[in-house]
Amino acid sequence: MEDRGGITPVAEVGVGAPRRQRGPVLVLSALVAGLVLAALSQLVVAAALPTMAGDLGGLRHLSWVVTAYMLTATAGAPLWFRLRGRHASKTLLVAAITVFLAGSLLAGLSETMGQLVGSRAIQGLGGGGMIVLAQAAAEEVVPARHRGRCQRVLGVVFGVASVAGVLLGGFPAEHGGWRWLFYLNLPVGVAVLAVVAAAPRRGERVAASRTGIDYLGALLLFAAATTLVLLESLDGFGAAPMIAGLLAVTAALLTAWVITERRAAEPILPLHLFAVPAFALCSAIGFAAGFALFGSIVFIPMFLQVVHDTGAGASGLFLWPAVAGLLAGSAVSGRLVERTGRSRTFPVAGAGLTAVALYLLSKMGPETSLPVMGLFFLLIGLGLGMVTQVLVTTVQNAVGYCDLGTATAGTAFFRNLGGACGAAVFGSIFTDRLGADVARVLHTADLPPAVSAVARGDPTALDRLPPDVRTELVAAYSDAITAAFVWAVPIVVLAFVLALLLKKTPLHDTARVPDYGEGLGCVPTQRTCDAEAERMLSVLVHDTPCTSDVYADLAARAGVDLPPDALPALCRVARASRVPAAAEHPAHVEHLVAAGLVQRVPGVFLELTEAGRCTAERLVNARAETLRGHVDHWSPQTHPALDALLHRLARDSLGIDPS
Numbered sequence: 001m002e003d004r005g006g007i008t009p010v011a012e013v014g015v016g017a018p019r020r021q022r023g024p025v026l027v028l029s030a031l032v033a034g035l036v037l038a039a040l041s042q043l044v045v046a047a048a049l050p051t052m053a054g055d056l057g058g059l060r061h062l063s064w065v066v067t068a069y070m071l072t073a074t075a076g077a078p079l080w081f082r083l084r085g086r087h088a089s090k091t092l093l094v095a096a097i098t099v100f101l102a103g104s105l106l107a108g109l110s111e112t113m114g115q116l117v118g119s120r121a122i123q124g125l126g127g128g129g130m131i132v133l134a135q136a137a138a139e140e141v142v143p144a145r146h147r148g149r150c151q152r153v154l155g156v157v158f159g160v161a162s163v164a165g166v167l168l169g170g171f172p173a174e175h176g177g178w179r180w181l182f183y184l185n186l187p188v189g190v191a192v193l194a195v196v197a198a199a200p201r202r203g204e205r206v207a208a209s210r211t212g213i214d215y216l217g218a219l220l221l222f223a224a225a226t227t228l229v230l231l232e233s234l235d236g237f238g239a240a241p242m243i244a245g246l247l248a249v250t251a252a253l254l255t256a257w258v259i260t261e262r263r264a265a266e267p268i269l270p271l272h273l274f275a276v277p278a279f280a281l282c283s284a285i286g287f288a289a290g291f292a293l294f295g296s297i298v299f300i301p302m303f304l305q306v307v308h309d310t311g312a313g314a315s316g317l318f319l320w321p322a323v324a325g326l327l328a329g330s331a332v333s334g335r336l337v338e339r340t341g342r343s344r345t346f347p348v349a350g351a352g353l354t355a356v357a358l359y360l361l362s363k364m365g366p367e368t369s370l371p372v373m374g375l376f377f378l379l380i381g382l383g384l385g386m387v388t389q390v391l392v393t394t395v396q397n398a399v400g401y402c403d404l405g406t407a408t409a410g411t412a413f414f415r416n417l418g419g420a421c422g423a424a425v426f427g428s429i430f431t432d433r434l435g436a437d438v439a440r441v442l443h444t445a446d447l448p449p450a451v452s453a454v455a456r457g458d459p460t461a462l463d464r465l466p467p468d469v470r471t472e473l474v475a476a477y478s479d480a481i482t483a484a485f486v487w488a489v490p491i492v493v494l495a496f497v498l499a500l501l502l503k504k505t506p507l508h509d510t511a512r513v514p515d516y517g518e519g520l521g522c523v524p525t526q527r528t529c530d531a532e533a534e535r536m537l538s539v540l541v542h543d544t545p546c547t548s549d550v551y552a553d554l555a556a557r558a559g560v561d562l563p564p565d566a567l568p569a570l571c572r573v574a575r576a577s578r579v580p581a582a583a584e585h586p587a588h589v590e591h592l593v594a595a596g597l598v599q600r601v602p603g604v605f606l607e608l609t610e611a612g613r614c615t616a617e618r619l620v621n622a623r624a625e626t627l628r629g630h631v632d633h634w635s636p637q638t639h640p641a642l643d644a645l646l647h648r649l650a651r652d653s654l655g656i657d658p659s
Contacts, residue, residue, distance in 0.1 A: 026195055027137075027141055027195055027196065027199045028138055028141045028142070029195075030191070030192045030195035030196060031134045031135075031137055031138045031141070031192075031196070032134075032138065032154070032157065033188060033191075033192050034093075034097060034130050034134045034189070034192040034196075035130065035131060035134040035135060035138075035154065035157065035158055035161070036157065036158075036161045037100075037130070037185060037188055037189060037192070038100060038126075038127035038128075038130040038131045038134070039131060039157075039158050039161035039162045039165070040161050040162075040164060040165040040168070041069065041100075041104075041123065041127055041165065041185065042066075042069060042070065042073070042127070042162055042165060043066065043162065043163065043165040043166045043169070043297055044165035044166075044168065044169035044181055045065050045066060045120075045169055045178075045181060046066065046165070046166050046169055046297050046298055046301050046316070047166065047169045047170030047173065047301040047305075047312050047313070047315050047316035047319075048169055048170060048172075048173030048178040048181055048312055049062050049065060049066075049298065049301065049302060050301070050302050050305050050306065050312070050459045050460055051173050051174075051178050051312055051460060052065065052113075052116065052178050053113075053458065053459060053460075054458040054459060054460035054461060055178065056110065056111070056112055056113045056116060057112075057113060057458075058112070058113025058114070059431060059434075059458075059459070060427070060431040061113050061114075061117065061427075062113075062298075062427060063233075063298050063423040063424055063426060063427035064113075064117045064120075064233075064423075064424075064427075065113075065116060065117060065120055066120075066294065066297075066298055066423050067229060067420045067423050067424060068117045068118070068120040068121040068124060069120045069121070069123060069124035069127065070124065070294070070416050070419060070420050070423075071121070071124065071222070071225060071226060071229065071420055072121045072122070072124035072125040072128065072222075073124035073125065073127050073128030073131070074128065074225075074412075074413055074416040074417070075128075075218060075221065075222035075225065076124070076125045076128040076129060077128040077129070077131065077132045077409070077526055078218060078268050078409065078526055079213070079215070079218050079268075080092060080096060080128065080129035080132045080133055080526075081132050081133075081136075081526035082213045082214070082266070083213065084133070084136060086213075089133055089136055089137050089140065090137065090196060090197075090199065092129065092133050093129070093130070093133040093134065093137055093196055094193065094196060094197050095129070096126050096127075096128075096129025096130045096133055097126065097130060097189060097192060097193045097196065098126070098193065099122060099123075099125055099126030099129065100123055100125075100126030100127050100129075100130055100185070100189060101126070101185065101186060101189045101190065101193070102122060102126070103119050103120065103121075103122035103123025103124070103125070103126055103127075104119075104123055104182040104183070104185040104186060104189065105182070105183075105186065106118075106119035106122060106123075107119035107120055107123055107179075107182040108179040108180075108181075108182035108183045109179075119182075123182075131158065132526045135151070135154050135158070135527075136526075137196075138150060138154060139151060139531070147534060147538065149538055149539070149542060151527075151531070151534070151535040151538075152535060152538075152539055155515055155535075159330070160327065163323050163326055163327070164323070166297055166316060166319050166322075166323060167316050167317060167319060167320055167323055168316065169181060169316055170301070170311070170312035170313040170314065170315055170316030170317070171312075171313040171316070172184060173312045173313070174311050174312040174313040175313070213266070214260070214261075214264045214265075214266055214267050214268045216260050216264075217257060217260045217261050217264050217267055217268045217269075218268045220253055220256050220257035220260055221257050221268060221269065223253050224250055224253035224254050224257055225417055225420070227246050227249050227250040227253060228250050228417070228421065229417075229420045229421055229424045230246055230424075231243060231246040231247065231250060232421045232424040232425045232428065233424040233425075233427060233428050258271065269406070269410050269413070270403070270406060273399065273403060273406070273407055273410060276398055276399060276407075277398075277503070278394050278395055278397070278398035278399075278502065278503070278505075279395050279398060279399065279407055279410070279411070281498050281499075281501055281502055282347075282391040282394050282395050282411050282502075283410065283411055283414040284414070284495070284498050285347055285351065285387065285391060285495045285498050285499055286387075286388070286391050286411055286412070286414050286415035286418065287414045287415065287417060287418030287421075287495075288351070288418060288491050288492050288494060288495035288498075289350075289351075289354070289384055289387045289388055289391075289415060289418065289492075289495065290414070290415035290416055290417070290418030290419035290420075290421075290422060291418040291419065291421055291422030291425070291488060291491050291492075292354055292358060292380070292384065292422060292488050292491070292492050293384050293388075293419060293422070294418075294419030294420070294422045294423045295419075295422035295423055295425065295426035295484065295488055296322070296358075296361070296380060296485075296488075297319075297322075298423045298426060298427070299426050299427075299430065299481050299484060300315075300319060300322070300361075300377070301315040301316060301319065302315075302459065302477075302481060303364065303477075303478065303481045303482075304318055304373075305459070305460075306459045306462065306474060306477045306478075307364075307365075307366050307474055307477055307478045307481075308366070308370065309463075318370065318373075318374070318377075319377060321374045321375070321377040321378035321381065322377035322378065322380060322381035323381060324378065324381065325377070325378045325379065325380070325381020325382040325383075325384075325385060326381040326382075326384055326385040326388075327381075327385065328381075328382065328385060329350065329381060329382040329383065329384065329385020329386045329389070330385040330386075330388065330389040330514075331385075331389075331514075332385075332386075333346040333350070333385065333386045333389050333390050334389045334390070334393070334514030335514070337390060337393055337507065337512060337514070338512040338513065338514060339512075341506055341507040341512060342504075342507075343390050343393050343394050343397070343502075343505075343507060343511075344394075344499070344502045344503070344504050346386040346387070346389075346390040347386070347387050347390055347391060347394070347495075347499035347502065348496065348499040348500060348502075349383075349386060350382075350383045350384065350385070350386030350387035350390075350499075351383070351387055351492055351493075351495040351496035351499050352383070352496050353379060353380075353382060353383035353386070354380055354383030354384055354387065354492045354495075355383075355489055355492040355493050355496060356379065356383075357376055357379035357380035357383055358380065358485050358488050358489045358492060359485075359486075359489050360376045360379065361376050361380065361482065361485040362482045362483070362485035362486040362489070363482070364376070364478070364482055365475075365478050365482070366474060366475065366478055387495070387499075388415065389514060389515075391411055391415075392408060392411060392412075392515050393507070393511050393512070393514065393515070394502065394511075395407050395408060395410075395411045396408060396510070396511045396515070396532070396536075397505065397507050397508055397511035398505070400634070401529055401533065401631075401634035401635070401639055401642060402529050402639075403529070404527075404529040404532040404533065405526065405527045405528050405529050405531065405532050408515065408527070408532065409526050409527075422488065422491075425484070425487065425488075426484040426488070429480075429483055429484040429487055430480045430481055430483070430484050431480075433479065433480040433483050434476060434477060434480035437476035437479065437480065438473060438476055441469065441472045441473055441476060442469075459477065462474065508630075508631075508633050509540060509630040509631075510533070510536040510537065510540070510630055510631060510634075511536075513535070513536045513539045513540065515535070530641050530642070530645065533631070533634070533642055533645060534645055534649075537627065537630065537631070537645065537646070537649055538649060540627075540630055541627065541649050541652070541653045545653070546568070546623075546653055546654060548564050548565060549564075551564035551565070551567045551568065552564040553626070554567070554619050554622045554623055554626070555567060555619075557622035557625065557626070558615070558618040558619050558621070558622040559618070560615055560618065560619065561595075562591055562592075562595060562597075563588075563591060565585075565588060566587075566588040566591040566592060567619065568655070569584045569585065569588040569589065569592060570592055570597055570598070570612060570615065570616060570619075571616060571619070571654045571655050571656050572584070572655060573592070573598050573606050573607070573608050573612065574608055574612065574613065574616035574656050575655055575656045577607065577608050578601065578605045578606065578607045578608075579605065579606050580604055580605060580606075581600065581604050581605060581606050582604060584606065589606065592606075592612070595611075596609060596611050596612075597609060597611055597612035597615055598612050616654075616656060619654060620647060620650045620651050620654060620656060621647075621650075623650035623653060623654055624643075624646045624647045624649075624650040627646045627649060627650055628646055631646070
C-alpha cells in the first residue's frame with residue numbers, strides 16, 4: 001500500500017483484533033467531528049450578529065464577521081491541499097486544528113469589532129484546512145473498497161453541517177452570550193486534536209512534489225478577492241477617491257495574478273478553464289447564487305430580531321424553511337439530473353425562483369406575518385438549492401479528467417466570492433440607508449446624545465426607547481434591510497439570463513452522481529482528479545450491483561463456460577484463497593470442481609487452483625471493461641491511474657479484493 005504519510009487505516013489494524021480496531025474508528029470519529037465543527041462555524045454567527053453589534057458596536061462592519069471567515073477559508077483551502085504533496089496529512093491537520101482553536105479563542109475574547117473580524121479570519125484559515133484535511137485523512141483511514149462511499153457520506157455531512165449552523169447559532173448567543181459560539185469550539189476541538197495527534201502514522205513525509213506550490217498565485221488571488229469585497233462595502237460620493245483607488249489596486253492584482261498563473265507549473269486556478277464555456281457561465285451563475293444566499297443569511301435574522309422582536313435563537317430557528325428548501329432543492333434536483341440526464345432546466349428555474357423570492361423579501365415589513373415570511377424563505381431556499389447543486393454537475397460534465405478536482409473547487413470559489421460580495425453589498429446598502437433614516441428620526445425625537453448614540457449602533461437597544469421613537473426606528477431598520485434585497489434582484493436576473501445560455505449537453509454517467517458537499521458546502525472541498533473519479537465511479541458501481549444477469553454477461557465476455565450462479569462462489573474463493581465448502585451451494589461447488597477452478601482440500605475447505613485464479617482475473621478484466629464504458633469520455637487508456645482504479649473497483653464489486 002502506498003505510503004502517504006497519513007494515519008493507519010482500519011484495514012491495516014488486523015482482522016480479529018477488536019481492541020486494536022478501536023483506534024482507527026476513534027480517529028475516523030474525531031475527523032468527522034472536526035469536519036462538522038469547521039463546517040458549522042462558517043454561518044453559526046448569523047443569528048448572533050445583532051447581539052454582537054450591540055455589544056461591540058461597529059454595525060457598519062457587521063457582515064465582515066461572516067465574510068472574513070469565508071475569504072480566508074476559501075483562499076487557504078487549496079494551499080492546505082497542495083501542502084499535502086510535501087508534508088504528512090497528520091502534521092498539517094494538527095496545524096490546522098491549532099490555528100482554528102486559536103482563532104476561536106481570540107474571537108471569544110474580542111473587545112472590538114475589528115478584533116472579532118481579525119479573529120474570524122484566523123479561525124477561517126484553520127477551518128478551511130480542517131475541512132480539506134479531515135476529509136482527506138478520513139479517506140486514508142477508510143479501506144479502499146469503501147472509500148468512494150465514504151466520500152459521498154462525508155459530502156452530505158459537510159453540506160448539511162454548513163447550513164445547519166444558521167439554525168443553531170442563535171441559542172448559545174441568546175442563553176449564554178455570543179462568545180460561547182466560539183468557546184464551545186474549544187473542548188471539542190481539543191479532543192479532536194488530542195485524538196489526531198495520538199494517532200499512529202505510516203510515514204513521516206510523502207515524496208516532495210516535483211513542482212513548486214503556487215504560493216504567489218494564491219496570495220494574489222486572495223488579495224484581489226479581498227480588495228473586491230472591500231470595494232463592494234463602500235458607498236456614497238464621499239468614498240469616491242477610495243473606490244477609485246481600490247478599483248486600481250484590484251485591477252493591478254488581477255493582472256499580476258493572470259501573469260503568475262500563466263507561468264506557474266501547478267496554478268491554483270488554471271486559466272484554460274475559463275475557455276470552457278460551461279465553467280465560465282457556471283462560475284458567473286454561482287457568483288450570483290452566493291451573492292443572494294449569503295446576503296440573505298446575514299440579514300434575515302436581523303430583520304426577524306429587530307422588526308419582529310424575536311430572540312436570537314428563534315430568529316435562527318425561523319430560518320428552517322430556507323434551510324429545508326435549500327436541502328430539498330439540492331437533493332431533488334440532484335436525483336432528477338441523475339435519472340434524466342438533463343441539467344440545464346434547474347439553474348434556469350432556480351435562478352428565476354430566487355429572483356422572485358428576493359423581490360418578495362424586499363416587500364416584507366413589520367406587518368408581514370411569520371407564516372408568510374416562512375413561505376418566502378422556503379422559496380429562496382428551493383431556488384438556490386436547484387442552482388448550486390446542478391452547477392457542480394454541469395462543470396464536472398464539461399471538463400476533462402485532469403481538471404475534475406480543480407474545476408469543481410473553482411466553481412465553489414466563485415460562489416463563495418459572490419457570497420462575500422453579497423454580504424458586503426447588503427451591509428453597505430443597509431448601513432447607508434439606515435444611517436440617514438435613523439439620523440432623521442433621532443433629530444426629530446430630540447433625544448439625549450447618549451441615547452441617540454446607542455440607538456445608532458445597537459439594534460438590540462430599541463426596546464429602551466420611547467414607543468413612538470421605537471416604532472419609527474423599527475420601520476427604518478425594516479426599510480434598510482429590505483432595500484438590500486431589491487438590489488440583489490438584478491444580480492440574480494442576470495444569472496437567469498446566463499443560465500439560458502448553458503447548452504443542452506447530454507450528461508456522462510459520472511456527472512450524474514450528485515456532489516452534495518460542493519453543492520451545499522460554503523468552503524470548497526479539494527480533491528484530486530483521481531479522488532473525484534473514485535467518488536463518482538464507486539457510487540455507480542454500488543448502485544449497479546452484480547446480479548445474475550451481470551454475471552451472465554461477464555461470463556460471456558470472459559469466455560467462461562459456467563452457470564452464472566456459480567461465479568459468485570468462485571469470486572469468494574478467489575478472495576480468501578480457501579473457504580469452508582459448507583458455506584457454498586453443493587451444485588456450485590460441483591461445477592467449479594469439475595471445471596478445475598477449485599479443489600477440495602482434505603477436510604472441509606475449497607482452495608483456488610491456478611486455472612481458477614486465471615479465470616477470476618478474466619472476470620475482473622471483463623468487469624473493468626464494462627466499467628470503462630462509464631468513462632470513455634475521459635480516455636482511460638491515457639490515464640494509468642484511472643485504469644488502475646477501474647480494475648480495483650471491478651475487484652471490489654466482484655468481492656475479490658479483501659482490502
